[in-house]
Amino acid sequence: MSDDINKLPRPYSSEGMDASGDARDIDVQRIHAPVIREHNEPRDGLEPIPVWMGMCFGALLFWGGMYMSSNSGEYRGDVYDRPEPKPVVFKVEAEPTDEAGLRKLGEKVFAQCAACHQPTGEGLPNQFPALNKSEWVAGDKASVARLSRILLYGMSGEVTVRGNKFNGAMPAWGSQLSDTKIAAVLTYIRSNWDNKAGPVFAKDVKAARDAVGSRSSAMTAAEIEKVPLDAIDPGATPKK
Ligand code: HEC
Numbered sequence: 001m002s003d004d005i006n007k008l009p010r011p012y013s014s015e016g017m018d019a020s021g022d023a024r025d026i027d028v029q030r031i032h033a034p035v036i037r038e039h040n041e042p043r044d045g046l047e048p049i050p051v052w053m054g055m056c057f058g059a060l061l062f063w064g065g066m067y068m069s070s071n072s073g074e075y076r077g078d079v080y081d082r083p084e085p086k087p088v089v090f091k092v093e094a095e096p097t098d099e100a101g102l103r104k105l106g107e108k109v110f111a112q113c114a115a116c117h118q119p120t121g122e123g124l125p126n127q128f129p130a131l132n133k134s135e136w137v138a139g140d141k142a143s144v145a146r147l148s149r150i151l152l153y154g155m156s157g158e159v160t161v162r163g164n165k166f167n168g169a170m171p172a173w174g175s176q177l178s179d180t181k182i183a184a185v186l187t188y189i190r191s192n193w194d195n196k197a198g199p200v201f202a203k204d205v206k207a208a209r210d211a212v213g214s215r216s217s218a219m220t221a222a223e224i225e226k227v228p229l230d231a232i233d234p235g236a237t238p239k240k
Pocket residue numbers: 109110112113114115116117127128129130131134135136137147150151155156157158159161166167168169170171173185186189220221
């Protein structure tokens with residue numbers, strides 16, 4: 001009976017059979033060889049973390065603590081809030097009342113005149129009369145009352161300036177420029193270039209405005225000449 005069993009086909013390969021034809025021990029070793037050689041299959045579980053990783057996390061935690069304590073902003077709730085927007089304060093430049101201040105402001109205002117009368121104050125032939133050495137600005141036809149009227153209400157019609165005839169139209173400035181600005185630009189043109197005449201003050205311009213009242217048509221040279229040279233509008237600076 002036992003002989004019969006040995007004759008049966010073996011479940012394992014026929015290699016490595018010993019003389020008796022029994023290969024069972026060798027097969028068992030061979031089959032287990034890979035199992036012994038290989039590492040354990042990794043498996044989920046609560047393995048302790050490696051020391052190096054623990055150190056890494058420790059260092060990270062330490063750094064975080066340092067960072068927090070040095071950048072905590074004293075743990076104030078509002079520390080990262082945007083600062084309250086500062087109220088916008090428009091600097092209102094005090095209106096100049098003295099000659100130097102008026103002249104300085106007048107130089108700025110004059111930018112609006114320079115397009116026509118030119119930065120040199122020489123005007124343009126046949127188009128815009130000169131302001132420099134003009135008899136109407138600082139010459140023998142000039143007065144504060146007259147100039148205030150020319151600026152406030154504009155000028156049109158024929159006018160002779162430095163011997164040259166003009167027949168144009170200057171817009172009125174009374175609604176665009178304040179009394180101070182008109183006084184300033186007049187102070188400027190009366191004392192700039194070759195002109196040497198005294199300042200014009202805001203109250204002089206206001207006095208002219210009050211004296212003439214509202215008016216939509218421009219002044220003519222003839223009208224201006226009717227204003228006596230020594231006329232001083234009520235409330236204007238008295239002549240010294
Ligand atoms: C759009 C062009 C124009 C602008 C801008 C202008 N003017 Fe005139 N201005 C004229 C003209 C044109 C006349 C002559 C009007 C006429 O023919 O009756 C004149 C005349 C005058 C006169 C009298 C004549 C003379 O030459 O002395 C004065 C003073 C004057 N302007 C001052 C000013 C001042 C100051 C400003 C700036 C606030 C100014 N003008 C801006 C065109 C201009």
